[in-house]
Amino acid sequence: MTSPVPxxxxxxxPGPSSLTIAxxxxxxxxxxGTTGMVAFVRVLAGMFR
Amino acid sequence: MRRPGLSLPWPSxxxxxxxxxxxxxxxxxxKRAWLLPLATLPLLPAALFALVSGQGAAxxxxxxxxxxxxxxxxxxxxxxxxxxxxAAVLMGVAAGLAALIAAKLGWPGALVMAFLAWAxxxxxxxxxxxxxxxxxxxxxxxxxxxAARAADDSVPALLRDxxxxxxxxxxAGRSLRDSRLLAASQAMHAVVADLVARPERLxxxxxxxxxxxxxxxxVAAGLAAxxTPPPGLPLLLDDMRRAADALRVDMRRAVDEELDxxxxxxxxxxxxxxxx
Numbered sequence: 322m323t324s325p326v327p328x329x330x331x332x333x334x335p336g337p338s339s340l341t342i343a344x345x346x347x348x349x350x351x352x353x354g355t356t357g358m359v360a361f362v363r364v365l366a367g368m369f370r
Numbered sequence: 371m372r373r374p375g376l377s378l379p380w381p382s383x384x385x386x387x388x389x390x391x392x393x394x395x396x397x398x399x400x401k402r403a404w405l406l407p408l409a410t411l412p413l414l415p416a417a418l419f420a421l422v423s424g425q426g427a428a429x430x431x432x433x434x435x436x437x438x439x440x441x442x443x444x445x446x447x448x449x450x451x452x453x454x455x456x457a458a459v460l461m462g463v464a465a466g467l468a469a470l471i472a473a474k475l476g477w478p479g480a481l482v483m484a485f486l487a488w489a490x491x492x493x494x495x496x497x498x499x500x501x502x503x504x505x506x507x508x509x510x511x512x513x514x515x516x517a518a519r520a521a522d523d524s525v526p527a528l529l530r531d532x533x534x535x536x537x538x539x540x541x542a543g544r545s546l547r548d549s550r551l552l553a554a555s556q557a558m559h560a561v562v563a564d565l566v567a568r569p570e571r572l573x574x575x576x577x578x579x580x581x582x583x584x585x586x587x588x589v590a591a592g593l594a595a596x597x598t599p600p601p602g603l604p605l606l607l608d609d610m611r612r613a614a615d616a617l618r619v620d621m622r623r624a625v626d627e628e629l630d631x632x633x634x635x636x637x638x639x640x641x642x643x644x645x646x
Contacts, residue, residue, distance in 0.1 A: 342496065345492070347490070349494060352486035352490060353468070356475070361416035364419045367425050
């Protein structure tokens with residue numbers, strides 16, 4: 322007699338802390354915000370050159 | 371039934387839009403997938419000015435970065451193996467490209483921006499990768515067990531088939547994050563496990579197994595195809611779970627009654643024979 326098939330465990334629904342998500346958002350914003358700002362300045366400088 | 375998807379700040383959308391948003395929100399990580407292309411919004415002013423002033427290189431870099439970020443969102447929304455990690459790498463490439471070509475920060479600056487975007491995305495998607503890895507592990511474990519069981523001739527083919535179908539329903543339930551579908555499927559797992567232990571009960575449960583499995587498969591297929599769950603679905607899934615639980619109770623009761631009768635017969639015989 323074989324043993325019953327073990328039920329595959331249902332992975333828990335991820336529950337990241339809002340602090341982690343906020344930190345991620347800040348880093349993303351820092352990366353793209355800085356890049357966008359510098360790019361904006363460069364483009365403006367290019368317009369008036 | 372809890373509808374996984376984007377939580378919207380407004381009460382309702384037109385039906386088609388609402389369906390599209392819910393479909394988009396089904397899989398793990400999709401709740402945060404739309405944030406990735408959104409993160410490139412700070413590039414928009416520079417892109418507009420580059421377009422107006424005809425600075426093709428800068429415009430190309432910015433549009434390319436936005437396109438890569440959009441692709442990262444798509445990768446995440448589609449889910450699959452290591453989608454959170456792949457999306458983070460794409461976001462890093464997007465930031466690096468914009469920093470290198472449009473902001474002209476040079477390689478060191480581009481690498482710093484790429485790292486920030488990569489790390490930011492990893493944090494933003496914290497938990498998505500872990501859930502996906504756990505789901506993959508559970509599926510791999512189930513597949514290994516099923517393969518071992520398939521090689522075992524002592525388990526009737528019908529039960530092996532039922533286990534394989536339930537594993538597929540489980541996978542669908544997990545990716546849809548549908549707790550009722552999962553509960554119904556796991557109740558059926560328990561029935562199948564009981565039948566594996568006592569295959570002589572299979573003829574009595576054969577019809578039940580067929581009907582339940584077909585029903586669950588159709589529900590899972592419909593939901594996976596993006597159908598809007600009808601109002602009666604939660605009740606149906608609860609009924610299916612209850613029916614599976616009831617069948618197990620019945621089977622157990624039959625076993626108990628059998629043992630009870632055997633005990634009585636044995637006691638009577640021992641008394642007759644003068645041993646008790």
